[in-house]
Amino acid sequence: MRYFDCTKFDYKDADTDELANLIERDKSAYKYSFKTWVNSEIDKITDRKWQINNIGIVEETGDFIRLIKEAELTYSLGAFYSTIALTGIASEDLCKYYAIKINHPDLAGLTQHVRLQKLKDRGELSETTHKAFDAIRIIRNECLHFNDDFKIRDHNSLATEALNCINSLKAIYKELFAASNTSYKTGEIITRIIEDFAHQQTYKTSFGDTLNQEEFTMKLRYFMADELKLDIAISDPGDKVSQAGFFRVEEIDLESSPKETTLRHIPSYQYVIVDLTEENIAQISTLDISEGETIFASIYSILDHQGISAAWRFEKFIDTKS
Incomplete structure (x- = not known):
């Protein structure tokens, strides 16, 4: 199998005045190619995202969190070597951070293998957590050194290793700092x-x-x-939801795009932003409705693809001054 590296065309003989246009034309072609690939892979990308476990909120964050985020994205995209490498580096940085946090700064400069053993010996890591950390360390080393055994692993094996690494590391992270939440x-x-x-x-x-x-x-x-x-998520995408009642007009913004008004539903104290049509604006002017006043209104929204209310609009509204 050969390596073909020739996406960018060599315009060395092209007219200088045309060079920029030619390059932009080729970039447009590549954008189309890339979008086509993403569209063809989108189901697999999403499925892989759903394989990664949620851990909720963890209060403690260090530089390692940037690597964890990137590892999650690379796994979703199917870049399994990158996921394993990033997870391994993040694991080492997390371990250093933890050692310093619990007052063992002398362990920061050691190798990950030695640091893990000493944290375990000092009672700072359980047997289970030590094994989980060490498993990530081992696969990370095999990846970075690109050992012969690692080279021959097939796509499915790499996917399994990568997913195990990212889910295991997130579980370790959650466990180490759960008490500080x-x-x-x-x-x-x-x-x-x-x-x-x-x-x-x-x-x-x-x-x-x-x-x-x-x-x-x-x-x-x-x-x-x-x-x-x-x-x-209120209902199915495309459904119409409505709410009627008394609202306080908190703000009328005719400078934004689209023009909008912020209402506060008086019984529930919930705020909602309603897009204004030209007809709505004319009616507000005719009724002389100002900020701070109360109106009776019926508003509606067409649910988006997540089943969540999107833009709100008026069905009707009346002034309560009269």
């Missing part, structure tokens, strides 16, 4: 999740962060169900 007030975790997502989107903290608003909504649903015992 805070008892949260109701709703506090939800606030933390929102703040964390905003931070990730602003600073792009690591490859493998929450992908976008869509994945964020999935994570939010998980924690709302866990903390508030509320599944925000």
Whole structure:
């Protein structure tokens, strides 16, 4: 089997004025090729994502968490060598972090094999955790040294090893720092999740962060169900949900796109953002509705592909001043 490395065409004889356009044309062709591959693999990518175990929230985080996130993403994409290597490096960094955290800084400069044994001898690691750590260390070394035995492993064997590594490491991480987890007030975790997502989107903290608003909504649903015992997936995608009652007009924003108003449902104190049509805006003007006033309204939303309410709109509303 040969290695063909020739995706980029050599335009050494091309007109300089045309060079940029030619390269952009080829990039567009590659984008199409890449999208085609992703679309053909999307079911497998998603299935692999679902094979990775959730561990909820862990308070302690070090640099190793960036590697764990990246390892999860590479596993989903089917890059199993990368997953094993990243998990092995993350495992070593996690172990160093843990040793320093529990006041054994003398172990930080040792090899992972020696460090694990000494942590076990000092009563800081159980037999089970030591074995789990050591199993990751062994497969990581085989991968990085690319031993003959490792080279001949088939795709399915690598997939199994990679998944075992990432799930085992996450379980170790959860176990080591479970005692440091805070008892949260109701709703506090939800606030933390929102703040964390905003931070990730602003600073792009690591490859493998929450992908976008869509994945964020999935994570939010998980924690709302866990903390508030509320599944925000209301019904089937495409269904229409409605709510009617008294709302306080908290804000009317005609500068945003789309134009919108923020309402607070008075009985439940829940906030909802409603997109405004030109007809709605005209009616608000005619009724002279201002921020701080109360209206009676019927609002609706068509559920998105996750069964969660998306954009809210008015069915009707009336002023309560008269």
